[in-house]
Amino acid sequence: MLDDKMQIAIETLKRSGVRITPQRHAVLEYLLTSMEHPTADDIYKALETKFPNISVATVYNNLRILREIGLVKELTYGDESSRFDSNMHEHYHIICETCGKIEDFHYPPLDEIEVLAEKVSGFDISHHRMELYGKCKECSETKVQ
Numbered sequence: 001m002l003d004d005k006m007q008i009a010i011e012t013l014k015r016s017g018v019r020i021t022p023q024r025h026a027v028l029e030y031l032l033t034s035m036e037h038p039t040a041d042d043i044y045k046a047l048e049t050k051f052p053n054i055s056v057a058t059v060y061n062n063l064r065i066l067r068e069i070g071l072v073k074e075l076t077y078g079d080e081s082s083r084f085d086s087n088m089h090e091h092y093h094i095i096c097e098t099c100g101k102i103e104d105f106h107y108p109p110l111d112e113i114e115v116l117a118e119k120v121s122g123f124d125i126s127h128h129r130m131e132l133y134g135k136c137k138e139c140s141e142t143k144v145q
Helices: 002-013 022-033 040-047 054-066 111-123 137-141
Strands: 074-075 082-085 094-096 102-107 131-134
Touching: 022 040, 022 054, 040 054, 054 074, 094 137
Parallel strands: 094 131
Antiparallel strands: 074 082, 094 102
């Protein structure tokens, strides 16, 4: 399955005229295999041993390119670092208020809320995002000392 996702992503890069450098390939592969919704810094730390010359700026530049051509979503949460998600299918997120872990939550898209919001507000709605907050299983099991 990863091979299929990677092949589709590489074809998308080629169609977009984007060179496939070893660093770009590594960033993309990391995102496609990660279920953690990593930050740019997480990706940098994971790749720096394999690519000693990689910089945080290189990771950010690659993430920007991958976002612009539609291979990655950038998730922003106020002042915190952006998180990146390679799952481009409509889905929602559950976020642990204690450790910050983000997990995918699959539920049928609530498209009717966009229609209602347009009628009520007069806005031209482009998309929506739903997040659920709570405490993950690991944090719930940790006893306060």
